[in-house]
Amino acid sequence: MSVVISGLGIVSAAGIGVGATIATMRAKRCTVSAVRHFATVHKVAAAEVEPDNDELARMLHLPEGSVVSRTAMLGMLAAREAVDDAALTDAELASAALVSATTVGGMDRTQTFFADFVCNPNSGRLRYVRGHDCADSTRRIAEHCGIGGFATTISTACSSSANAIMLGARMIEAGLADVVVAGGCDALCPFTLNGFRSLMILDEQPCRPFDRTRSGLNLGEGAAYVVMRREAERHYCYVSGMANANDAFHQTASSAEGNGAFEAMRRAVADAGLQPHDVDYVNVHGTGTPNNDASEAAAMMRLWHNEMPAFSSTKAFTGHTLAAAGAVEAVLSALSVSNGYLYPNLNFSEPIEDTQLVPQQDFAEGVRVDAVLSNSFGFGGNCTSLLFTARPCPRAEVTGARNLTCYVNGVEVYGEHLDAKQLIPDANMRRRMSRCVKMGVATGMACMAQMPAPPDAIVTATGLGCLADSEKFLRSVIVNAEQMINPTPFIQSTFNTVGGQIAIISANRCYNMTYVHRYESFETALADAMLKIAEGAEGVLLGAFDEMTETQVAIMRRMGVYRSGTEPGEGAVFFALGSRPCAATRASLRMDPHGELTAARTVACPRTYHTAQARTVADAIGSLVPGEPVRISLEKTSIVIQCARQ
Amino acid sequence: MEELIQNLKQQIIDALNLEEITPADIDDDAPLFGEGLGLDSIDALEIILILEKEYGIRIAKPSDAKPILKSMRTLAEYVEKNRK
Numbered sequence: 001m002s003v004v005i006s007g008l009g010i011v012s013a014a015g016i017g018v019g020a021t022i023a024t025m026r027a028k029r030c031t032v033s034a035v036r037h038f039a040t041v042h043k044v045a046a047a048e049v050e051p052d053n054d055e056l057a058r059m060l061h062l063p064e065g066s067v068v069s070r071t072a073m074l075g076m077l078a079a080r081e082a083v084d085d086a087a088l089t090d091a092e093l094a095s096a097a098l099v100s101a102t103t104v105g106g107m108d109r110t111q112t113f114f115a116d117f118v119c120n121p122n123s124g125r126l127r128y129v130r131g132h133d134c135a136d137s138t139r140r141i142a143e144h145c146g147i148g149g150f151a152t153t154i155s156t157a158c159s160s161s162a163n164a165i166m167l168g169a170r171m172i173e174a175g176l177a178d179v180v181v182a183g184g185c186d187a188l189c190p191f192t193l194n195g196f197r198s199l200m201i202l203d204e205q206p207c208r209p210f211d212r213t214r215s216g217l218n219l220g221e222g223a224a225y226v227v228m229r230r231e232a233e234r235h236y237c238y239v240s241g242m243a244n245a246n247d248a249f250h251q252t253a254s255s256a257e258g259n260g261a262f263e264a265m266r267r268a269v270a271d272a273g274l275q276p277h278d279v280d281y282v283n284v285h286g287t288g289t290p291n292n293d294a295s296e297a298a299a300m301m302r303l304w305h306n307e308m309p310a311f312s313s314t315k316a317f318t319g320h321t322l323a324a325a326g327a328v329e330a331v332l333s334a335l336s337v338s339n340g341y342l343y344p345n346l347n348f349s350e351p352i353e354d355t356q357l358v359p360q361q362d363f364a365e366g367v368r369v370d371a372v373l374s375n376s377f378g379f380g381g382n383c384t385s386l387l388f389t390a391r392p393c394p395r396a397e398v399t400g401a402r403n404l405t406c407y408v409n410g411v412e413v414y415g416e417h418l419d420a421k422q423l424i425p426d427a428n429m430r431r432r433m434s435r436c437v438k439m440g441v442a443t444g445m446a447c448m449a450q451m452p453a454p455p456d457a458i459v460t461a462t463g464l465g466c467l468a469d470s471e472k473f474l475r476s477v478i479v480n481a482e483q484m485i486n487p488t489p490f491i492q493s494t495f496n497t498v499g500g501q502i503a504i505i506s507a508n509r510c511y512n513m514t515y516v517h518r519y520e521s522f523e524t525a526l527a528d529a530m531l532k533i534a535e536g537a538e539g540v541l542l543g544a545f546d547e548m549t550e551t552q553v554a555i556m557r558r559m560g561v562y563r564s565g566t567e568p569g570e571g572a573v574f575f576a577l578g579s580r581p582c583a584a585t586r587a588s589l590r591m592d593p594h595g596e597l598t599a600a601r602t603v604a605c606p607r608t609y610h611t612a613q614a615r616t617v618a619d620a621i622g623s624l625v626p627g628e629p630v631r632i633s634l635e636k637t638s639i640v641i642q643c644a645r646q
Numbered sequence: 647m648e649e650l651i652q653n654l655k656q657q658i659i660d661a662l663n664l665e666e667i668t669p670a671d672i673d674d675d676a677p678l679f680g681e682g683l684g685l686d687s688i689d690a691l692e693i694i695l696i697l698e699k700e701y702g703i704r705i706a707k708p709s710d711a712k713p714i715l716k717s718m719r720t721l722a723e724y725v726e727k728n729r730k
Binding site: 198199200215250251252253290427428431432484485486487488491 | 662663664665666684685686687688691692694695698699707708709
């Protein structure tokens with residue numbers, strides 16, 4: 001079974017659409033310039049998409065006066081191009097899955113709201129904050145393109161959309177979907193601009209990836225999507241290898257040896273049954289920061305030694321588009337395979353001293369390109385490599401994903417019984433953690449301790465992530481007028497912070513994924529965890545976390561969310577899932593989307609808070625009676641649990 | 647200089663949330679990063695902010711801060727020389 005890419009869509013500073021993008025690259029035109037679409041006190045260079053919000057709304061034919069985040073608009077534009085390019089029928093679209101990625105979601109509009117709200121909690125127009133959460137962009141893209149099947153949102157910082165493509169390909173391989181639209185979108189906004197500036201990794205000049213004198217990245221914005229399906233006559237390439245590995249080193253810095261990057265690249269190539277020397281071109285992550293490029297170069301040297309394939313960073317054309325970067329570069333990689341393109345690495349003059357690697361510097365076409373490796377690395381040590389090939393590669397068959405039974409071999413619910421000092425022994429890690437991070441990490445570590453062996457995957461779910469950190473950071477950007485901003489809340493506002501910190505503490509380099517799909521976050525994370533088990537994982541650590549803040553409650557109250565009997569809530573719940581039962585097994589668990597299994601009773605999930613699903617499952621497991629299976633109705637599916645001991 | 651070192655120590659303890667550490671626990675000449683206090687790159691950024699907020703000293707690149715942030719003493723000497 002092979003997965004092909006049959007449609008491409010791309011929007012970035014390099015252009016709107018595939019044609020314009022390639023024309024920019026062929027002309028070697030650097031797109032980086034001063035920020036135009038919003039006011040900022042900073043003199044920084046960035047790569048913005050040319051149309052402003054009004055123009056984007058017109059291009060999308062949005063109704064006059066509609067408030068849609070720039071992130072969603074960029075996503076809608078790119079996803080539409082991909083869907084049209086693949087010439088999907090209405091029936092195919094209606095059942096197609098959408099896996100989308102974003103890190104900022106509707107933060108650009110939220111900031112408009114917040115600027116008024118910080119002065120007076122009764123002011124600020126609610127329409128600006130309704131699309132704040134990451135899932136809003138996914139929902140709008142699905143509606144805009146008529147994509148009607150399974151949908152979810154991934155957020156693992158700068159590797160997000162590479163992970164979205166990986167999930168899409170895995171779903172097709174396992175027979176869970178026939179057609180998947182996957183990619184990501186992120187708009188540039190003051191939140192991210194000030195965040196990266198507080199980390200002091202922005203270059204005021206156009207970035208110089210892999211150059212000895214590189215001194216930082218240029219932020220970009222954009223969106224890109226690919227349409228994937230089983231074997232199709234007309235296609236760009238095969239998606240033949242994929243891997244996510246964790247650097248397990250530091251929340252923001254990459255290890256000097258590039259451990260995560262090396263593992264991701266090595267595993268992606270092996271996943272396709274190929275050898276490193278089979279790779280013809282590498283689209284490197286190559287952000288242009290001293291740390292990333294040194295670490296990535298070290299990892300490349302470990303994989304290829306002195307036989308380096310052609311490689312380049314395309315970030316000087318697109319800027320670093322964060323959650324969209326993996327998909328932007330997947331589109332470029334697919335075109336590299338289909339059209340024999342090699343892209344220039346702009347602004348390069350001298351190699352990094354230690355590795356002496358010299359990137360591709362001219363636009364080449366008509367080159368024979370059989371295999372392209374694309375790297376995307378994010379905060380939280382999240383490293384993903386995807387391998388695209390001209391021919392299908394034999395891959396291990398994944399069967400039984402649809403009717404899989406897994407075992408809940410441990411459950412942990414956050415409470416006062418958990419001793420953060422013992423569970424997070426490193427005082428230097430603990431002291432920086434916000435309440436939400438500490439809650440999630442302590443619960444996850446306690447649950448991991450119940451597992452017979454280290455997990456093969458760590459999958460987390462959250463609705464709004466570390467909200468207090470996001471608020472704190474946004475507030476400081478507004479109140480301090482972009483001056484003297486502390487970086488720590490920005491770093492922790494990343495949705496995969498909890499998963500990343502668990503990987504660091506447990507030195508776990510395995511697959512690490514985070515879902516941010518509103519009230520469905522947990523159920524889609526569960527779907528991924530079970531797919532991992534179908535693929536051969538023996539143990540998966542699966543968890544959900546969300547925190548409640550005064551600001552959030554005040555805004556939700558104004559929106560009338562609590563009028564319908566919903567109450568605010570928060571918590572962290574983790575499960576140790578296994579492929580086999582053991583002495584500690586608490587329950588067996590099966591997905592039952594069509595209600596085919598019998599159950600003694602049905603439990604509904606309240607929408608009290610975003611991860612209430614996980615809490616409902618934990619409580620139901622706690623009150624299981626032998627011989628009486630329980631059905632738990634989730635948002636889009638249901639699961640059936642029952643007592644099962646070895 | 648002694649007073650400045652004490653002030654800097656307290657400001658660092660507060661900014662970095664070094665809960666279990668008192669100014670007396672920090673050796674004036676011990677390395678702040680890696681060994682010693684075990685601070686990291688994010689802590690360096692937070693200390694750079696202290697310099698800006700409390701002493702009006704701006705550091706443009708994190709790499710410029712490396713020699714300054716070797717120990718409490720090197721930091722205090724730099725602040726003494728450059729404070730506004």
